[in-house]
Amino acid sequence: MSISLSNVSQLLLRNDTLLSAKTPLFINLMADGFIEHYLSDNSNAKISCYNTNYIDHQALKKQYNNRITSSFTSEYHTELTHDLVVINFPKSKGELAFTLAMIAPFLDIDAKIFLVGEKKGGVQSSPKLTQAFLNNCQKVDAARHCLLFVGIVKAESLNKAFILNDWFEKYQLSVGGITLTIASLPGVFSQKKLDVGTALLLENLPRVMKGKVLDFGCGAGVISCFIGKKFADTELCLLDVSALAIASAKKTLALNHIPGHVFASNSLSEVSEKYQHVVSNPPFHQGTKTSYLASEEFLRGIKPHLQHNGNITIVANSFLQYLPIMQQHIGNSRSLLSKQGFSIYYADRK
Missing domain, CATH: 3.40.50.150 (Vaccinia Virus protein VP39)
Incomplete structure (x- = not known):
């Protein structure tokens, strides 16, 4: 065999x-x-x-x-x-x-x-x-x-x-004065409530955002919807490897009356554009197994997809060694803070 x-x-x-x-x-x-x-x-x-x-x-x-x-x-x-x-x-x-x-x-x-x-x-x-x-x-x-x-x-x-519509779990969340309705199908990350890592990321996004935004591993679309509500001059692009996450993100965008382009991709396989901002709570599970491969590939390959002066903000479990990868493959990278077992990392392309 x-x-x-x-x-x-x-x-x-x-x-x-x-x-x-x-x-x-x-x-x-x-x-x-x-x-x-x-x-x-x-x-x-x-x-x-x-x-x-x-x-x-x-x-x-x-x-x-x-x-x-x-x-x-x-x-x-x-x-x-x-x-x-x-x-x-x-x-x-x-x-x-x-x-x-x-x-x-x-x-x-x-x-x-x-x-x-x-x-x-x-x-x-x-x-x-x-x-x-x-x-x-x-x-x-x-x-x-x-x-x-x-x-x-x-x-x-x-x-x-x-x-299909009967299977969406819906809940409301309020962050920084912004209220959103989230819709999520079974099996999609953070299906019933806002997770700690994403909440931390939303509190530490760039102060001003405009232009094209890529949400890598979008899940139910929480991060993009928050950005779309807070920053009117953004154009949202969301990707995920999961068909159920893609359907959930589309539903969440629609419920909040926010436009966005949602698509499937194996890490960056279907990404062809350049973005002013990249945001992510990178996934590290493949089925029931822990896998960091897609997230590490993403960090190694994202620089060509950042516009000049573009930036990337991610949240990750603090034990994950993402910062050295970002420093090697993107350049000007640093840790913004560590809290509740998570770290926020930021890099920009000069």
């Missing part, structure tokens, strides 16, 4: 006979070779892959092109009816309920639903979390520190219409 396969994919391939299907749907699986194995064993299958992570979606699309149908969106749609679904267990339990409700209109009456994930990610709670949606959800295998569960979708689950 290829060592490039993730633990999750290795567990799935141990159970390949259980996964045989005509119209399978794979949700948030990595582009690590599992699909290649599945195609070789199920050459007539019409494979659909749905990913909320732009990196995995792009990789699957590049590798398998016309051999599968790959979609990246906040709301899944298809003309097919799926007889089997494999879900990579999400880090948020709310996102699991969201995903199950979303795919329900596209399932066969006896569709098998497999849930797979690392033990430490919470997958062992699958039977309890899915009891309203699945019949007889039970563990079928355990290996590589991962678990695999399977259940049959309940007939009554198939008849419920899915309305």
Whole structure:
């Protein structure tokens, strides 16, 4: 078995006979070779892959092109009816309920639903979390520190219409005399309240902001909406790797009547413009795992996207070594303050 396969994919391939299907749907699986194995064993299958992570979606699309149908969106749609679904267990339990409700209109009456994930990610709670949606959800295998569960979708689950708008969690926040309404889908960072790091960043933005602003890893759009309300002469651009974050940011902008361009990007892969201001509470989680790669790539690559005299302000956990990266790759960088376990870093391009 290829060592490039993730633990999750290795567990799935141990159970390949259980996964045989005509119209399978794979949700948030990595582009690590599992699909290649599945195609070789199920050459007539019409494979659909749905990913909320732009990196995995792009990789699957590049590798398998016309051999599968790959979609990246906040709301899944298809003309097919799926007889089997494999879900990579999400880090948020709310996102699991969201995903199950979303795919329900596209399932066969006896569709098998497999849930797979690392033990430490919470997958062992699958039977309890899915009891309203699945019949007889039970563990079928355990290996590589991962678990695999399977259940049959309940007939009554198939008849419920899915309305994306019903799944937004909304709350109000007030910072520095500015009141905003935030909308966030399950699994999006800081879904129910303003996090400490972002609050600190909002208090330490440049005193004057105008021109193009890039919000890197925008999440639900809190930072951009605050800037848009406080500084009328800004043009907001927001990026994130998550389809659910992108939908949330668009909703938040609309609720606050603030214009902005929101787009998907793998770090800076889709960034082509120059900005007067860059702001970020950089993400450091990839699924359930901690990963600093995208944020470090962002800091190493942002300088060409800063206008002359442009600046960047970020907040990060104080233990992260971002300042040396900024000093090396951007130049004039310094720490503005450290508080409550977070640091604010600032750099400008002269």
